[in-house]
Structure formats: C-alpha cells, structure tokens
Amino acid sequence: xxxxxxxxxxxxxxxxxxxxxxxxxxxxxxxxxxxxxxxxxxxxxxxxxxxxxxxxxxxxxxxxxxxxxxxxxxxxxxxxxxxxxxxxxxxxxxxxxxxxxxxxxxxxxxxxxxxxxxxxxxxxxxxxxxxxxxxxxxxxxxxxxxxxxxxxxxxxxxxxxxxxxxxxxxxxxxxxxxxxxxxxxxxxxxxxxxxxxxxxxxxxxxxxxxx
Amino acid sequence: xxxxxxxxxxxxxxxxxxxxxxxxxxxxxxxxxxxxxxxxxxxxxxxxxxxxxxxxxxxxxxxxxxxxxxxxxxxxxxxxxxxxxxxxxxxxxxxxxxxxxxxxxxxxxxxxxxxxxxxxxxxxxxxxxxxxxxxxxxxxxxxxxxxxxxxxxxxxxxxxxxxxxxxxxxxxxxxxxxxxxxxxxxxxxxxxxxxxxxxxxxxxxxxxxxxxxxxxxxxxxxxxxxxxxxxxxxxxxxxxxxxxxxxxxxxxxxxxxxxxxxxxxxxxxxxxxxxxxxxxxxxxxxxxxxxxxxxxxxxxxxxxxxxxxxxxxxxxxxxxxxxxxxxxxxxxxxxxxxxxxxxxxxxxxxxxxxxxxxxxxxxxxxxxxxxxxxxxxxxxxxxxxxxxxxxxxxxxxxxxxxxxxxxxxxxxxxxxxxxxxxxxxxxxxxxxxxxxxxxxxxxxxxxxxxxxxxxxxxx
Numbered sequence: 001x002x003x004x005x006x007x008x009x010x011x012x013x014x015x016x017x018x019x020x021x022x023x024x025x026x027x028x029x030x031x032x033x034x035x036x037x038x039x040x041x042x043x044x045x046x047x048x049x050x051x052x053x054x055x056x057x058x059x060x061x062x063x064x065x066x067x068x069x070x071x072x073x074x075x076x077x078x079x080x081x082x083x084x085x086x087x088x089x090x091x092x093x094x095x096x097x098x099x100x101x102x103x104x105x106x107x108x109x110x111x112x113x114x115x116x117x118x119x120x121x122x123x124x125x126x127x128x129x130x131x132x133x134x135x136x137x138x139x140x141x142x143x144x145x146x147x148x149x150x151x152x153x154x155x156x157x158x159x160x161x162x163x164x165x166x167x168x169x170x171x172x173x174x175x176x177x178x179x180x181x182x183x184x185x186x187x188x189x190x191x192x193x194x195x196x197x198x199x200x201x202x203x204x205x206x207x208x209x210x211x
Numbered sequence: 212x213x214x215x216x217x218x219x220x221x222x223x224x225x226x227x228x229x230x231x232x233x234x235x236x237x238x239x240x241x242x243x244x245x246x247x248x249x250x251x252x253x254x255x256x257x258x259x260x261x262x263x264x265x266x267x268x269x270x271x272x273x274x275x276x277x278x279x280x281x282x283x284x285x286x287x288x289x290x291x292x293x294x295x296x297x298x299x300x301x302x303x304x305x306x307x308x309x310x311x312x313x314x315x316x317x318x319x320x321x322x323x324x325x326x327x328x329x330x331x332x333x334x335x336x337x338x339x340x341x342x343x344x345x346x347x348x349x350x351x352x353x354x355x356x357x358x359x360x361x362x363x364x365x366x367x368x369x370x371x372x373x374x375x376x377x378x379x380x381x382x383x384x385x386x387x388x389x390x391x392x393x394x395x396x397x398x399x400x401x402x403x404x405x406x407x408x409x410x411x412x413x414x415x416x417x418x419x420x421x422x423x424x425x426x427x428x429x430x431x432x433x434x435x436x437x438x439x440x441x442x443x444x445x446x447x448x449x450x451x452x453x454x455x456x457x458x459x460x461x462x463x464x465x466x467x468x469x470x471x472x473x474x475x476x477x478x479x480x481x482x483x484x485x486x487x488x489x490x491x492x493x494x495x496x497x498x499x500x501x502x503x504x505x506x507x508x509x510x511x512x513x514x515x516x517x518x519x520x521x522x523x524x525x526x527x528x529x530x531x532x533x534x535x536x537x538x539x540x541x542x543x544x545x546x547x548x549x550x551x552x553x554x555x556x557x558x559x560x561x562x563x564x565x566x567x568x569x570x571x572x573x574x575x576x577x578x579x580x581x582x583x584x585x586x587x588x589x590x591x592x593x594x595x596x597x598x599x600x601x602x603x604x605x606x607x608x609x610x611x612x613x614x615x616x617x618x619x620x621x622x623x624x625x626x627x628x629x630x631x632x633x634x635x636x637x638x639x640x641x642x643x644x645x646x647x648x649x650x651x652x653x654x655x656x657x658x659x660x661x662x663x664x665x666x667x668x669x670x
Contacts, residue, residue: 068347069331069355081332088339170387172340178384181333 003041006031010048015095020045046115049100053119056093060086061126075134076188079127079154083161083180090165091173101166116162120155127154131191141193143200150191157183329365331355334380341459349457350376359514363426363532368467375467377451377529379428383461386426393419421509425532428463435465435531441504447492449527468527470517473654481520483656488524490604490657496528497648498663501641505542509535511647513654537641545641551598554590557583592616596649596661604649605656613649 009031013021021027024045028038042048064070064078064085073081090097100115131150134140140150161180168176329337334355338346346353350369357365357380364381393415424430432453439450449468457464470476481489493516500507508515508531517527537545544567547553553560561583564570570582592612596602603609652659 064332067332067335067345069335069345072355073331077331080330081335084332084336088336170384174383175387177333177336178382181330181383184330 006038006041007048007052010045011052011096014099018095018099049115050118052093052096053100053116054122056086056089057119057122057126060089063089074137075130075139076184078130078133080180080184082126083184084177087161087165087173087176087180090162097162098166101162116159120158123158124151124155127151134191138193139188140191141197143197147191153187153190157187328357328360329380329382333383334367337380337383337461341462342457346378350378353378364461369464371457376454376457377465377467378457379463379465381426381428381461386423389419389422389426393422421533421535424534427460428458429460431531432458432463434534438500438504438506438508438528438531438534442496442499445492445495445499447488447522447525448496449521449525451527451529465529468517468529469521470519470525470527473513473516473518473651476518477654481518481524483658485520485524486605486655486657487659489518489526490652490655490659492524492526493648493651493655493657494659494661496526497644501537501542502546502663505537505539507535507537507641507644509533509644511644511651513651516651535641535644541641548590549594549597551594554587554594554598557587560587560590589616596659600660600662601658602661603658604652605658607653610649610653 010021010027013027021030024038025035027045028035031038042051060082064081067081070078070081101113128151131140131147135142140147160183161176164179165173165176168179170176335345338344338349342349346355346367346369350371352370354368356367358368358377359366363385364379367378367380369376369378397415432455435450435453439452442448443450449470451465451468454464493511497507497511508528515528515530517529519525519527544563547563548560548567553563561570564582564586565572569586570579574582595609596604
C-alpha cells in the first residue's frame with residue numbers, strides 16, 4: 001500500500017467508527033501492510049491527525065488566495081477570508097473535527113489540544129506575515145515590544161472560533177460566521193491605532209515635560 | 212384602534228430617522244455582552260429610581276416625568292449601541308405610543324436602524340454557500356463595497372448580461388438572534404416602562420413574526436413578484452424584476468432601479484406637478500393594496516422608494532420584506548371607520564368601535580363617553596383626507612394639527628390612565644403603514660386626489 005493512502009484510510013476509519021482503531025497492528029493489517037511499514041510513515045495515529053489539521057490550514061490558505069478579490073484585500077479581509085475558507089473545509093470534515101477536538105476537551109489535558117500543534121504553528125507564521133503587511137499599510141499600529149504578543153491574540157482568536165464552531169448548533173453554522181466577523185473586527189480594532197496609542201503618546205509627552 | 216392612528220402622527224419623524232447616519236462606534240457582540248449592557252442599564256435605571264425617591268423623601272419636587280426622561284435616555288443609549296432586532300422592536304414599541312410614557316417615545320424617535328457592514332470575504336462566503344461560486348464568477352461585474360445598507364443586510368451593485376442589478380446580502384445569524392433579542396427586550400419593556408405582560412405579549416408576537424419573515428429573502432422574492440404582478444398596471448409605479456436563479460434565502464437579486472432617494476430627489480427642487488404625480492402614485496398604490504389586495508407593503512419609510520423624473524414622475528418600489536396581510540374583518544372595520552358617513556352618525560361609530568374591541572361592554576358609561584369623545588375628535592382629523600376629493604398633504608398645517616392632537620391626548624389625564632391598548636394587533640401595521648404614507652406625502656409636498664375609484668372604472 002502506498003504511504004499516501006494511509007491517511008485517507010485512517011480518517012475514513014475514524015469517521016465511520018467514531019474512534020481510532022484499537023491498535024496500529026490491526027489497522028496496518030487491515031490495510032495489507034505490516035506494522036513496521038506503518039511506522040515508516042507515521043509514528044502514531046495522533047501524528048496522522050496532526051497532519052490532517054495542518055493540511056486543512058494549508059488548503060484554506062491556498063483556496064482563499066485563489067479568490068479573485070484576494071489581491072485587493074487588506075490584512076483584516078485576508079484573515080477573514082482564511083477563516084471562512086477554513087470553516088468551509090471543516091464543515092465538510094466536521095465529524096473528524098468534533099472527534100479530535102472534543103476528545104482533547106474531555107480529557108482536559110490542555111486548553112489547546114495537542115492535535116492542533118503544527119496547524120497552529122503554521123497559522124502563527126501566516127498571521128505574522130499578515131501583521132507585517134498590515135504595518136506597512138497602516139492597518140496595524142507599530143508598537144515595539146507589545147506587538148510581539150499579537151500572534152498570541154490571533155491564536156486565541158483561532159481557538160475561540162474553533163471552539164465556537166464545535167459548539168455551534170445554528171443551521172448552516174451561521175452563528176459561527178457572525179462570530180468570525182465580530183471577533184476579527186475586534187482584534188483589528190485592538191491592533192490598529194486606537195485610544196491606547198493616544199494615551200501612550202500623551203503619557204510620553206507628560207514624562208518628557210518633567211525631565 | 213383609532214387611538215393608534217391618531218397618535219401615530221407624531222411618529223412620522225421616526226420613519227425619516229431611519230436614514231440618518233450617526234456612525235455607531237462600538238457594537239457589543241455576543242449574547243453575553245448584550246445581556247451585560249442591559250444589566251448595566253438596569254443598574255442605572257435603578258439608580259434613577261433611588262434618586263427619585265431620595266428627592267421625594269427630602270421633600271424636593273421630583274416629578275415622575277423627570278424620572279421617565281432619565282430612564283428613557285439610559286435605555287436609548289443602550290439600545291442604539293445594540294442595533295439589530297432589539298432596536299427594531301424598540302422602534303415598533305415606540306410607534307405604539309400609547310404603550311409608552313412620552314419620554315420613551317421621544318427618545319425612540321431618534322432611533323436608527325443600521326447593521327455594521329459585512330466584510331468582503333463574508334459576502335464571498337455567502338455566495339459560495341448559496342451558489343458554490345464567488346460573486347465575481349456569478350456576475351460579470353460585482354462591486355465588493357456596498358452601495359447602501361438594507362434593513363438587515365446591504366445592497367451591492369452588479370451587472371450580468373448587460374443588466375444593472377441590485378444584490379441584497381443578509382447579515383448572518385440575524386434570524387437566529389431575533390427570538391433571543393425579543394426575549395431580552397421583554398423584561399426591560401415590562402419593568403422599566405411599567406407595562407403589563409398581557410398588554411405587551413400580542414404586540415411582541417406580531418413584531419417577532421414580521422421580523423422573522425423579513426429574514427427570509429425567498430419569501431420576499433415571491434411577495435415582490437406577486438405584488439409587482441398585481442400592481443404592475445398602476446400608473447407611474449415601477450417594480451424591479453427579481454431573479455430567483457440568482458437568489459437564495461440570504462441573497463436577493465433584482466433589477467437596479469433608476470431614481471434617487473427622497474432627500475436627494477427633493478434637493479433638486481422637482482416641480483409641483485411631478486410631486487403631485489409621485490404622491491398620487493403612492494396614494495393609489497396603498498389604496499389599491501388595502502382595498503383590493505388586502506395586503507400591505509407595510510414599511511413605507513423613504514429608504515424603500517426611489518423617485519425619478521421619468522414620465523413626469525415615477526416611483527420605484529423596493530423591499531417587500533415587510534408585507535402585511537390584512538384579515539377581511541379588520542379591513543372592513545378600518546374602511547368603515549374612514550367612511551365619511553361614520554363620523555356623521557354617532558350610533559354607527561359606537562357600534563363599530565364596540566365590534567372592533569375598542570369599546571367594551573364592561574366599560575363604565577363615563578369611560579365609554581370619554582373614549583367616544585376623543586375618538587370622534589381624532590376621527591375627524593385623521594379621516595379628513597378621505598372626506599375630501601383632493602387633499603393637500605404638503606400643507607404642514609395638517610400634520611401639525613395631527614401632532615397637536617396627539618399632544619393634547621397625551622396630556623389628557625383620563626386617557627393617560629388607560630394605558631392598555633385596545634383593538635386588534637393587526638392595526639399596529641395598518642397604522643405604521645398609513646402614518647408612513649402620510650409622512651412621505653407631506654415630505655413630497657404632494658396634493659393628491661383621495662377619492663377611491665376601483666380601477667376597473669378608471670381603465
């Protein structure tokens with residue numbers, strides 16, 4: 001069996017049965033390969049799941065960038081487009097999403113499920129790129145030191161949206177769309193030039209006067 | 212029921228305030244945030260009460276009117292920050308002026324209804340959901356920035372097969388939030404405004420039903436097509452063609468009608484004949500709907516009409532989101548009350564009002580007399596356009612005397628104690644429609660021929 005077929009076979013099993021195969025041996029055997037051959041591609045089932053998530057992210061970024069309007073988008077719109085495309089992909093894989101996210105929620109191991117590790121790392125790079133772009137267009141305020149934390153804000157936002165999606169029970173997940181729209185508006189209000197910058201500027205001015 | 216009609220005069224202002232464009236700076240989003248806003252208002256209103264009673268305790272004069280004023284401002288501040296269906300509900304309550312103390316009513320006149328603009332990617336997504344393609348694939352040309360805000364979405368300009376199109380895209384989650392929004396308004400309305408549960412319930416139910424209908428663009432499309440087919444023969448009216456293949460539950464595609472909104476149109480000082488023709492077209496449109504179709508385009512605020520100089524004045528009719536079916540009984544009662552013969556015959560008026568549930572057999576003779584007196588007075592004024600062949604609605608004196616009457620009645624001690632509304636909830640919309648129409652015509656400065664001739668005779 002081709003290694004590239006292992007992942008679809010595993011995901012199919014997961015979706016159909018609602019749980020992972022009992023052992024790697026059983027799964028490999030059903031696919032007509034030895035357990036050793038399985039480990040040549042993946043170290044565990046969890047590794048397959050992580051890779052599936054990474055691919056959702058890559059696919060979403062690629063698809064969003066294909067949209068004719070993409071070139072005209074600012075940073076805020078680009079991240080919105082990414083979220084909407086991602087949610088579209090997740091909708092088609094909702095069973096898998098629920099299984100992987102809910103499982104880690106039940107165990108309460110961490111707020112951030114491990115399965116999202118690599119997916120989130122790539123998301124962070126993507127956001128850094130957008131923020132950099134936003135700083136050149138003036139959409140994002142330049143705030144030395146503070147701006148290093150922006151990536152985390154957006155990571156929290158991503159987690160919020162995923163969690164919202166998992167819990168959303170509105171038809172067509174319309175509430176998630178609204179949540180995305182509002183969350184992104186808020187985050188860009190925060191990272192854009194706002195009251196905070198004026199206050200900081202004012203504070204600096206007062207300090208200078210004293211010295 | 213006439214009480215609605217007569218008080219509504221003052222609310223004409225409300226319809227025009229839809230168009231005002233004070234930007235909203237912040238928008239609390241989640242249900243929790245909304246609820247938090249309400250809780251905050253509740254606290255402040257509570258503080259107002261404490262102040263009121265504290266002043267009273269030390270013997271200072273703190274009239275209840277002041278208290279209402281302070282509460283109303285607090286509440287309005289909250290509602291205008293929330294927008295969406297909450298604000299719409301508040302506006303509708305405001306139209307029902309008898310339900311509210313005057314201070315609230317005044318505050319709500321300033322109310323405006325706007326939704327924040329949808330982002331480009333969300334519009335693209337709405338299209339992908341509906342058609343599996345992005346707007347630039349569906350249309351030959353699509354302007355990603357909205358040309359104007361619709362009541363629960365926004366309107367984009369597009370072109371396909373050489374035709375200019377208006378594409379209305381709805382904000383996601385509007386339908387889902389209506390029920391919870393109304394549930395949130397209810398306790399506030401009950402407690403802060405001092406209303407009774409049973410008084411409010413039928414009105415909120417009516418408002419909710421209409422709001423939910425408004426979110427269904429498929430329904431709006433079929434209604435728009437139906438009204439256009441039935442009213443297409445009326446002179447100087449223009450209806451857009453709707454395109455079902457390019458529409459879904461959340462996207463509505465129709466012709467881009469030529470013309471301008473009221474304010475821009477009037478800024479060019481159109482001649483009196485044009486104004487009259489436009490006014491007549493509107494008047495005939497509503498008369499025809501009420502008398503023949505028993506179905507009303509129940510949202511006659513200026514944003515729903517486009518005016519142009521074509522053929523000496525043509526009105527384009529947009530937005531069939533709020534169409535009200537008028538049951539035969541209510542239609543007959545409404546028409547009978549407007550009939551000039553009714554005013555001349557007190558016995559007939561009394562019988563009609565009893566039938567409509569405005570007067571009740573259990574009313575004391577004094578109360579009955581009071582109602583009859585005020586209703587006769589109001590009917591004389593409200594029905595005036597219907598008792599003359601032509602009526603100059605452009606004469607501000609008429610609308611002014613309507614306002615004055617409303618004010619007088621608000622001052623009336625006996626009437627103020629009767630806060631519970633009487634008559635059918637259907638009159639909420641009949642009322643909203645007619646007040647909207649009168650205001651539109653006054654703004655236009657139109658002289659209209661008000662006698663109704665069935666069109667089979669005229670054509």
